Amino acid sequence: MKDMIRWFLLFILSFMLIGGKWAFAGDVGAMLKAMADPAGAPFYPVVMQVLQVLTWMLHMIFVYTSIGGLFFTIYGFTKKEERWQRLAKATLELSKVSVSLAIVLGVAPLLFYQVIYDPLWYTSANLSAWWYVLFIVFLLIGYYFIWGAYFTKDKPSMSMLMSVLGVLFLLLVGFIIHVVNYQALYPEKWVEWYTDGGRTMNISGWNIYAFNVFRYLSFLVFPSIAVTGVFLMLYNWYFRSREDMDKDYLDWAGKLGARSAMYAGIGWLVSHILYIFTIPADWGAKGSIFTWLSVLGLVLCAGVVFSSQKNPAKMAIPSLLAGSVALLLIAVFREYLRVASTARFGYSIYSYKLNLEFLSPLLFLGTLLTGLVLYAYAWWMAYQAGKTPKGKVYEASETEHHLGDLSVFVVILWAIVFIGVGLIVVVRNYG
């Protein structure tokens, strides 16, 4: 009899648990659906998703060289040897330019993310509102420290101090964006977090609710060193052809880069796997192909870097390619996690409301093509100028002049079309 009652109670309890979970998943699902913007997406969500993944990868490359560059700078400044001092300045320069690129490239994933995952992004940002704003403030401060380091680069101790402060702020910035990305993955906890279980409303915006150290290490800290290591190999490769550069120094820097890339790559792999182990079981992530592809990518990349140790300059481009593939697979894995998490509540970007529209995608396409012509010309000229020894002027060839004329032409054409369309619309609507 006692057993019967016990079993009966257990049955009721498990029913409550499961039923409660269903009801709860329903609530969270309804909330996510309600949050998705009623304006709908102006274009196929899958396109947004692909662009988000691709541009995130580009963003991260320069985030890594910003932070990694500073690590090398700081270490280099502690060394007496001339080549370390020289390297410290070179990676400082790299870091300085990279922050700009990281910022502009970060804008694109931010756009696409907010179109298809608006419930996740806006909630997570608002849960930690002050931190989200401080992201900008800290980035500004950090970047000015890096410029400060750059302007004082001939006073190593001063410059090192500035670099240390710069990297600390950037790591803090990375911490905040990490928190925002990470909190976003737990919709079932948002209300609980925000209301302290129903006791209040945390309107102050000062709370941080979730952090995962392995994710932070594997998405930010280790790759920074590894990717910058690969950049040093590229540095070796690019400047070798310039006769006013010191070959021994370049080869040394390339070797250093290859070695750092290898050791940091191992750290990256380990922290990545540890992160995978912390993912909740009900997402089904551990059995997913995307998870293991990301690990495989890292292993392959480590292999290429391992075989580059002897001749880093020659292996610079293959290492870059291998690294890009690994990073792309990680970007896909990160996106897969969002899909896996939100699928638990029936949210899918593929069923996002559509308000299809073709003119603005066309504008983007046209602008992108125009931009690509311009980028090609500008970057090519910069590449040539960089290869020209100090004190000499690079004279453009006939073809380069043509490309230059073309890029001026397409940019002006773009402006005329843009304003012309505007005039027509305004005259039609208000004339």
Place this chain on the structure above:
Amino acid sequence: MDVLGFYPMWYVPVVGSGFVIAIIAAIHVMASHTSVGASILLAYLATKAYRENQPQIYDYIKKYLLGLLVFSYVSGSITGPGIWFSATVVNPRGISALIHNFVWVWAAEWVWFIAEVTLVYILFYTLGKIDQKSWLRLAWTFAISSWATMYIIVGILSFMLSPGHEKWFTTGSILDAFYNKNYFPHLLERTSYMFAIAGTVGLAIAALMKKDLPEKVYKDIVKTLSYWGIGGIVFGLMFFAWYVSTLPERSHVILEKVIPLYLKLPIMLIILVVLAHFVLAAVRPQAVRFWMAYPIYALIFFMGVYPEEKIRETIRKPYVAGEFVWVNQIISRDVPAKGIKSEVPVIDQKGLLTVNPFVPEGLKKINSQNEIMAGKAIAILQCSGCHNVTGSTGLRPFGQKFAGMTDPNAVYGFLTSYLRDNHPPYMPKLVGTDEEIKALSAYIAHMISKGGSVSAKIEVPNTSAEAKKEVQP
């Protein structure tokens, strides 16, 4: 259960969360207008250097470019996303409405943004390292790319104020939304003033280099900048008048009745100062001084750009986007073309607290125990975008607006007859169930009787689990 897509609310006591946007936006406007204006001025100067064979002008250009990189690009490229970041936590549904309409337009701007940022570095590093003609081409593409970012953002900013035409609500056409009534005057006004801003800092840089440049070159540069600057101010004023004439009705009311003189007057003053400075520089280039030009540049920020941003933000009220999203995040009208429905009827029927998923269960059903706290939550959710709802200082504080009203019934009468049934053009209609308005009244009367200031903390008597149990016995 009915839920609407609200996000967790962020409340900044006293000054209000909008203040955070205003500061970041003002820095951004200053930096971006300096950069865009300078990109065109520098391309023009470089052309002059090339045509008239005055290579010393390049020394000036190089200094200016470095200044731009360090001051404008660093702060401009960070505060640009910064406006967006701060808007995300102040007005998530407003920014979301913009992004869902204009994502591709923004993506197009991004193409130019990349061009701009990479070109400023490339121009700086390749000056004197590639032939003049190639450099000149890069300088002009840089100038047009920079200006193109303005072509784009101005359309979105204007749409925030108003789609301009009723048509958009039924066509939903991106062209109608973007090229709205306000677009061209707004674009031309900014384009004009940016030359005055970039010209002023240009004079400061020229003054610093007076000793290093031959007199003729120096004079040439100063005069060129001054003419552009004078033109910028004159045209800016003209386009401003046009801009004002395209504002919607409510903005005119706000401009007259709500915007205080201490925001309008400094703008007029600084315009005069900048103009006088350019005239002086054009007539007597040698008289230009760094210690004069630079402070004037700084004053443009405090007396011109910051008040302008505040005013622009205020005349948009009570909306944050396209005349269908209110400052308090509520969607207030149908947009048939997009299938967007006004949320006001649902809220009036079910209650604001009920439909917001981030309101604790224990506040959703109002009783004598939780009434004050429920009222506080309503005030924060519905009014804090424009009012300090927990004090009597700072942003249009409730402590002052309701001074003396310690009787809940009196507050209730005022709220219903004024804000709910007959709201002014600068405020959204008061929404919610009758019990909710009573709770809001009780809270307001309570805070006034406490001296007009209470803590912003919301304390719920019951946890969510307990509250749920009560509802389903």
